[in-house]
Amino acid sequence: MSASRAIALYSGGLDSTLAVLTVMKQGIEVKAVTFLNHFGCDISDKSSCSKDPFSAAEKFGFEVKLCHLSDKFIEIVKNPKFGHGKNMNPCMDCRILMLKEAREFMDMTGAGFLITGEVLGQRPMSQRRDALDIIDREAGLKGLILRPLSAKLLRPTIMEEKGIVNRDLLYDFGGRSRKPQMALAQEFGLTDYPAPAGGCLLTEPNYSYRLRELLDHDPDPSLEDLSLLRLGRHFRMSGNCKIIVGRNRNENESLLALGAEKSVSLRVEEYASPIVLVRGNPTEESLSVAASLCARYSDARHLNAIDVKVDDRSRVFTLRVAPAGENLIEQYKIEKKDSKKKLIRA
Numbered sequence: 130m131s132a133s134r135a136i137a138l139y140s141g142g143l144d145s146t147l148a149v150l151t152v153m154k155q156g157i158e159v160k161a162v163t164f165l166n167h168f169g170c171d172i173s174d175k176s177s178c179s180k181d182p183f184s185a186a187e188k189f190g191f192e193v194k195l196c197h198l199s200d201k202f203i204e205i206v207k208n209p210k211f212g213h214g215k216n217m218n219p220c221m222d223c224r225i226l227m228l229k230e231a232r233e234f235m236d237m238t239g240a241g242f243l244i245t246g247e248v249l250g251q252r253p254m255s256q257r258r259d260a261l262d263i264i265d266r267e268a269g270l271k272g273l274i275l276r277p278l279s280a281k282l283l284r285p286t287i288m289e290e291k292g293i294v295n296r297d298l299l300y301d302f303g304g305r306s307r308k309p310q311m312a313l314a315q316e317f318g319l320t321d322y323p324a325p326a327g328g329c330l331l332t333e334p335n336y337s338y339r340l341r342e343l344l345d346h347d348p349d350p351s352l353e354d355l356s357l358l359r360l361g362r363h364f365r366m367s368g369n370c371k372i373i374v375g376r377n378r379n380e381n382e383s384l385l386a387l388g389a390e391k392s393v394s395l396r397v398e399e400y401a402s403p404i405v406l407v408r409g410n411p412t413e414e415s416l417s418v419a420a421s422l423c424a425r426y427s428d429a430r431h432l433n434a435i436d437v438k439v440d441d442r443s444r445v446f447t448l449r450v451a452p453a454g455e456n457l458i459e460q461y462k463i464e465k466k467d468s469k470k471k472l473i474r475a
Contacts (some may be wrong), residue, residue: 132291133156134241135152136231137161137245139182141163141183143322144246149189149246152302160192160194160234160240162230162231163180163195164197164227167203167352168206185319198226203355216331216332216333216337217331217337221254228268231243242273242286245271246277248278248310249283261283272286277300278310279301279302282303299474307325334465338464340355343358361375362426366411372407373406375404381403385404390407390442393406393416394405395423396437399429401427405420420437421450421452422453424451434449435452
């Protein structure tokens with residue numbers, strides 16, 4: 130084990146980059162690990178959650194390893210020991226899992242401690258003083274996690290007590306203001322950093338509502354079903370049948386790429402049309418409703434009756450239907466009814 134080598138939990142955002150640079154400035158070698166899961170941001174997002182973790186690493190000379198948390202993360206989403214936040218976000222359990230995984234990487238590489246970009250008081254669930262203590266203990270890393278940006282507000286770590294890290298060269302940042310971090314970024318010559326963002330779909334009310342609804346009907350959903358939650362309008366027909374309607378060309382393409390192989394797909398051929406997927410085991414009624422929804426959201430919605438092409442993977446046929454009315458939409462739509470702010474557009 131080398132006390133002069135550290136492993137950093139690294140998102141590519143401003144705080145984690147500053148944490149790495151602060152420790153590197155003291156002559157300590159840093160290897161970074163970026164954790165991925167099924168609930169990260171869409172690649173079209175311009176915030177920190179979609180920031181390329183390699184650009185700063187190349188500029189400042191540290192290595193980044195990517196690690197997918199996979200099924201381990203899904204399990205803590207379903208059953209978090211420390212509960213969910215306001216929505217489906219298991220923030221404390223998530224942090225503990227990442228630190229445990231980073232501990233394995235630390236042992237593999239012979240590093241002596243871990244670094245995070247956490248700032249005391251920045252996030253209400255996982256960055257309170259008591260929460261940080263619980264996280265360190267549960268991860269089995271008490272005294273081995275250095276938080277350089279808030280170190281002077283926290284108890285000294287083992288590395289500080291031993292003089293491996295100079296506490297005087299660490300910081301006392303706290304709360305939600307980013308002004309201290311922005312000033313420090315200027316000192317380091319760090320200019321290309323993203324806007325702040327949680328980046329986790331599990332903090333979004335409507336996505337969380339969809340996820341809860343899915344887990345109620347399918348406790349062990351496929352990766353495709355989890356990925357499809359972020360796309361389109363969703364309608365529940367039965368415990369084992371759901372309809373998804375694309376909202377634009379990009380979503381149509383994504384729906385086909387992600388779910389067409391195991392779904393019945395529908396579209397109106399003579400007009401601009403959404404792609405509609407029927408997941409699970411559809412009945413004739415389900416297909417009729419799906420066709421009506423397809424017609425409703427197509428450019429043929431003004432017609433009394435519309436031909437909708439149906440491809441159930443074994444045959445292709447046409448259903449002639451009337452566009453769905455508001456009552457049918459309200460009857461089947463999966464939507465957080467009291468949500469004032471639609472983070473996933475209806």
